[in-house]
Amino acid sequence: MSEATQQRILDDLHAGTVIADTEQYAANIQADHQTVVGAMKSLERYPEMITTKPFDKTLVSLTEEGLVTVKEGTLDARIFNGIDKTNGTTLAELTARFGPATGQAQGRAMKNKWIRLDKASGKLFRAVETIVDEAQQQLAAIQAGQTVPDSALAELRKLKLAASRTYTAYAIGKGDKFSTKIVKPESDLTTAMLTKDAWREVTFKDKNLKALGAPTSGGYLHPLLKVRTQFRNIFLEMGFSEMPTNNFVESSFWNFDALFQPQQHPARDSHDTFFIKDPSTSTQFPEDYLKRVHEIHEKGGYGSIGYRYDWSRAEAQKNILRTHTTAVSTRMLYQLAQQKEFKPVKYFSIDRVFRNEALDATHLAEFHQIEGLVADRNLTLGDLIGLLSQFFKKMGIEKLRFKPAFNPYTEPSMEVYSYHEGLKKWVELGNSGIFRPEMLRPMGLPEDVSVIAWGLSLERPTMIKYKIDNIRALVGHKVDFNVIRSNPICRLDH
Ligand code: PHE
Secondary structure, eight states: OOOHHHHHHHHHHHHOOOOOOOHHHHHHHHOOOHHHHHHHHHHTTTSSSSSEEEEEEEEEEEOOHHHHHHOOOHHHHHHHHHHTTOOOOOOOHHHHOOOHHHHHHHHHHHHHSEEEEETTEEEEEEEESSOOHHHHHHHHHHHHHOOOOOOHHHHHHTSSSSEEEEEEEEEEEEETOOOSSSSOOOOOOOHHHTTTTTTGTBBOOOTTTOOOOOOOOOOOHHHHHHHHHHHHHHHHHTTOOEEOOOOEEEEEEHHGGGGGGOOGGGGGGGTTBBSSSSSSSSOOHHHHHHHHHHHHHHHEEEEETHHHHHHHHHHHHBBEEOTTTTTHHHHHHHHTTSSSSOEEEEEEEEEEEEOOOBTTBBBSEEEEEEEEEEEEEOOOOHHHHHHHHHHTTTTOOOOOOEEEEEEETTTEEEEEEEEEETTTTEEEEEEEEOOOHHHHHGOOTTTTTTEEEEEEEEEHHHHHHOOOOGGGGGGSSOOOOOHHHHHOOOOOOO
């Protein structure tokens, strides 16, 4: 219905019809004014299709009394006519005939000097021969569709003979993008429109430039990064400085041999370690140091009897993905030992390591290690326990237990356990120890310098913190980005 009217308006405008007043236009096309206005409003949604200009119109109509007046004259005139020309008539008689409004009408007729009151008889008499009933004429004119002066209309309204109502009509014209075809405007500019140059002809929907954009979905921190920041802060608060961990590929020498890890050790097997195919070997080593490492493995020294096997340089040269960040600690300790004068250091690192592991819910072939070390003269196991207590206390963990363990490069070694209030059991947090002289002395560190160190994974506390029970939900292609987006900031303290 409205669509037909819309089309009619467009066709008429196209044909040259001037629509100066929608009401008149509606009458011309025999449609309801509301239908025309509705169709016009629909057309206004297409930008610059049509122009519209509203203006007020007043509709004047006759009241019931007004209709009677057109036929019989105003009450004033009826009273005039009702008065006996020669004998006069009393007001009571007139009121009985014309009703309760007679009194007022009589007053107006007196004021107009149509009638007069004879004081002697108390009767009303006609004062003139004939009268002109202007109000009746004006009402008749209104009924005939003519306009009357505003002052007259105001008077008629006051007498409740006429009523008026104001409403809005419109002038409609052609817009800059006028067309007789209604084409739905496009909301988006497409590649096709651009390449075919079609955008010039297309009408676009108006854009709301004040609308807020869709929330961006990028830039969220992964839980591992949040927890890493917390650990980094703990180390920094404790005065540790960060080691450079940007080498994922390491030689077996720095990852194992320098740590006094024998070449037959099962960890050096391809079942546990990823070996690099290309380049498969490293060739640059500090040769004198390499020689001392070679000797400590084969023959021992500094009070150790060594492992007593034929150490192979080729084995040490093999490139691997580092299996622990202790390879980085080792390089840093070697550099420290090259300093003219020994100065105590506190180092930490948090980065990725790789192990050729069977994958399951809690193991991946790569994970992050958190590692800390302190090198100073005469450090003891007591220092290590104190340090670990302080470190974990900063994470809100106070109940610690230490269990003797074995590492090829530390002696003594301790696994660190904490009581997990949620799980109601002791859980392993990490590994620690004092680096062996077989590792430190070939580097050239003074005899009284000991290095205490510990390491743990970043994934474990993250999974506990964010209540994730499958590592695949945290790392890899099965990660749900909504979880990453919505997980809260990390605070490790209490
Ligand atoms: N490198 C050990 C690991 O991979 C952790 C560790 C670091 C142990 C330092 C003792 C000292 O588990």
